[in-house]
Amino acid sequence: MSTSLTTPAQAVGRTLDRPGKKRASVRSIAAITLGNGLEFFDFTVYTFFATLIGRLYFPVDSAFGQLMLSLATFGVGFAARPLGGIVIGAYADRAGRKPALMLTLWLMALGSAIFVVTPSYAQIGLAAPVLIVVGRLLQGFAIGGELGASTSLLLEYADDNSRGYYGSWQLFSQSLSILLGSVCGLALTNFLSTEALESWGWRIPFVLGMLVVPAGLYIRRHLHETADTSNASEGLGSVAEVFGPYRRQLVAGVLLVIGGTAANYIILNYLTNYAATVLGMPLKLAMWAGLTGAVVSMLMAPLAGILSDRIGRKPSILWPRLALLAIIYPAFVLLNAHPTLPTLLTVTAGLALIQVLHTVPTVVILPELFPRRVRATGMSLVYCIGVLLFGGFAQFIATGLIRLTDNPNAPALYVIGCGLLSLIGWAMVRETAGRPIE
Template structure:
């Protein structure tokens, strides 16, 4: 990757360089905002069964849950559009205005779900309102990833890029921990009838707090000038390379996205419906998975700054995940108890985070600054929309069609294998200076 050059405006040229303290504020704002946005978007999955009963009533509880998971997947439909529109906005107008806009849109969507009347109250208008809110959240989330990842990568020295970028995934783990922890706490504090009646709304209403908190964090920081546009033309000799890397990014994210949404968000439902574990205890599966993600991602990211991004960490982590998925699900299905499930998930998450955290630096480092947010947002949105957002729906459908509780493992193995091939084709960037 070569450094891009451009002529700065007088205002940009006269601006003093940012201090390390100012850069840390930007990184902190990106991490916290990303955490809050992912919490708003993904907390739906922890209450999918209740939402299914409230908004998609059916004689068969499995059908009701499938409809609820289908609406969860609908939220990903708008991600590619949000990735393209908001990603390009971040490259042209700057990271800060794009991040501020996404957090406001996400809060509106969360409030709409938390305040929505049920099917029993307003009929078909209720599920329509839920779908509309999920579409708005999906549009916002599509633009969040690229802008936040680019910000984490660019704000600071070259020696710690992997550590900073890993907080993109770590903050997703923190969001999942916040969601699963809140779900588990409510399950223990409230009765089943109370949870079914109004308790499930609490996390979505809490999620609306991201608007004032997130906007304050992101507006009261200084940002570097927008990236130069000199190389944005169709005559850029490296345009073909960027397009190739864009496709590799899609397939690299694909497998790990499926693993994320199955192991971190689908497992509580899987434990309840197919392993017969109590709902209050099953929520702890999500807590365990998200805790490992939060703790291990920064560690693996820091190691990648010294050991390299692609090899050995990313490749070894994904190979280990492929090898261990089948034995882990076999043990969980044959010895369905909470200690067994937690132990299996912890081992799988250790492999998952090793294979994913360094890649969150590797992928954006393969794009120049003036294209980074746009390419990353659109690639991530497409991959997650097509595979991550549908992972829970596909897993439930495969179990129903095949009659095998092992179906989710086979699905993840295939997807992660494809992502392993894709990530191995990236150029190693851990020891290079970015433009």
């Protein structure tokens, strides 16, 4: 009687082929999505209170200077992402997706705790902004490793014909985080006085964000491991492999990310601050922009994933991206000509609809470019480098461009430039939908 060795990946595959596969998949998607959503909630909720945090923590005379420093601190979190992608991505490929996700969740909770307990500049001086920057660096490091591990896990639960759908839940979770942040922002700005909001109210979302800890405990207990750790590179060997044999995929992936991330942070995050600072809307009305964009993205993300499984990743990326480049400048012109809440919500919804259609297949194709043994590392590096360069500082750059050019539509020009650059990456990648990636 012959015997054969079974790798961990084969064992997982057999487990998911049993009759309980569908139920296990639903639970897995829900657990990963919730964990992702809470992590990104912790990271992105900062932007909804950037104006307020600028006043509390940065000792600059002008409101513009405070906002710019606050947005720069938001961007600092992205500077730590590539390091997190290297360290935690390599750990996910070597030790498994689950241990890496647990590590990122605990680090994110620690970063949020710093925001909860740090006094203002008026109370402790320069230590206050220093602690805020440390908190952002911790959060950025965690997110840098989380994205590669969680997206790889989602795709490895899928078959060749459903990876787009499974991967779409990564974008669903990010939109969920923006929705939660918008709801918190709307509730706090409408039901608390200005004094209460500045004193303690703005810290509430960061307290809620610490719920990543129980989500992490669930992931540790209930999710199946998908990494084939028996074939993983030792130490940071997976990083060397990504920069070696897979450097073309790395470059193409970074270029692809540029177009998606620049538009994503302008449309889903920046429009709230834009409406408050450029259009002059009250913050409690401007918050509706983030909520509207998040709802549209959440509803459309799974459909965008299914569409990319049907017609392919490359067409799903190209045509919506070209449509966004054509429409975003006229959308900003319309918004400035009619700076009302209905116009803001209409523009946000329309741009978010086009945005999610090409962002979902972009996020899905990135891990498909790499084999399982280096997938989390490759995905982390591609995404984190692209987001660091053109996403994390998108709001800072857009605000600076408005002041530099005296053109309130300048954020649209930034999105157009990044989108055109990303088409080079699109031309470099092959079609992956419906094809084996191992």
